[in-house]
Amino acid sequence: MKTGINPSDLAGKKPLNFGKWISNVILTLSTLFFIFPFYWIITGAFKKQTTATAIPPEWFPVHPTLQNWSDLFKNAVWRWTFNSFFISFCEMAAVCLVAALAGYVLAKKSFPGRKIIFTMFVAAMALPKQVILVPLFTMLADFGWVNTYRGLILPAIGWPFGVFLMKQFSQTIPAEVIEASKIDGCSEVRMFSTIILPLLTPALGALAIFTFIGSWNDYFSQLIMTRSTSMMTLPMGIATLQGEYTTNYGVMMAGAALASVPMIAIFLTFQKAFTQGITMGAVKG
Template sequence: MNTGVKKITAYKVLSIILLIIFAILFAFPLYWILTGALKTPAAINAASPEWFPHEFTLRNFQVLFTKRSAPLYELPIPFTKLKVVGATVPAAVRWLVNTVFMAVMAMVLTCITAAAAGYALAKKRFRGRYLIFSLIVAAMALPKQVILIPLIREISSLGLYDNIWAVIFPTVGWPFGVFLMKQFSEGIPGEMLEAARIDGASELRTFTSVVVPIIKPGIGALAIFTFINSWNDYFMQLIMLTSNANLTISLGIATMQAENSTDYGLIMAGAALASVPIIIVFLLFQKYFTQGITMGAVKG
């Protein structure tokens, strides 16, 4: 018995040491981005790396912000070919604006459509619901990239190519959200819906005042999940967006690294700009995020 206890402790100590080593390795790339962004060119290209910068500089961010510029926003005036154009700002700022707009729009549209559809699939006994649900599950198992070529032709014929909506719409169409919301809606007690119906509440009213409050945690999880995924969905952005003013921050950084592949300081500054906002969002809402991941899998 005694040796058994010792064995367990030895194993435990060893596994914790290994765990810490791996944790350091996993955190290192981010640490290297953040410190690299603040290092001088000499420190970046030093033969023996500076594990912690001896000297901090904003030079990399200065270069990043002066290299390219773009208008802060461009709003087309409906029914004309005119546009309202904002002040000229560093392109990286515009890319951030684009990325936030894209992620917020994808998030809002996904949450609204998926909450309604998930509720319908879980609680409404309409014809064809099994067929629709199997289609959704089948589509989830396919890699998105398989459909990229037809998608790009479709987007072009809709006149949306090189437009931020070209990235938003396919993200909203991706059925994971519906699947997730169906899982959450299964838990709505039938009696509550029944009671609302007997009280004479309309379907829409039942949805907004009975269903939505119950599935709110699910909507929160889906919102944060969609926001982060769409922020980081480099592939979709790459194939849909081309002109300088329309890029997202990830895409902009990728373009910059293709042009200045040896200026690692500059590229790290860009990488920091692309990743720090989304990491902050993740840390703030990490609880919902974890919940979303696990809920999607529980009965998956």
């Protein structure tokens, strides 16, 4: 009769990793914590006014209603949505193009003052937008660009963070690729458009997400630069639904849910490029 444990029986068994188990629990709880506000907005969009503000809260709409959505679309929601899409998309495209050009030049071209210019871009990242808002508004007013698409889009094109991100990522491009394209007779324009831009795709995806979401949620600048209802963006329009004495929170939650859909769609579209851009572009100094 044999006693004890055969070592071969334990060969295929792995010891319990408590550290990994605790990490999974923490990550799961953190995920639920950050998802809960979005869940509350979605469910609140289908609740009646009395239910949306009830104490104790109703965690799931027992009697869902579409009245909030009907009341929401009685306003100029489609115009606000178009403004938000147009402004955010134009800013995203312009910032990605300008930042890619500037970042590539700062990373791969040698010229006097290159380091000073890059230092100025890095220093500008620490400057709050509110500091330059008054002189910026004065300048746009002199141009006659207040309450126009130009006044909302053009000031955001030279985003310092975009130049910084693209410069860091451009440093990962091998110099041999650039030299080989020059030997083959590529012009600077053709080399940048056919060789450099495809290599910058991961960083451009990350920058596109940052720019679109930042522009979509830039309530403060849009509040200062707009004057008419027809120029309002979706976040601004939703804010106007709040009354002075009473507020229909169900309608506001419906508007917030509608405003969150484009940001989620943009993130899911560029998610892979976003992850690659952040992890690869951050390893070069």
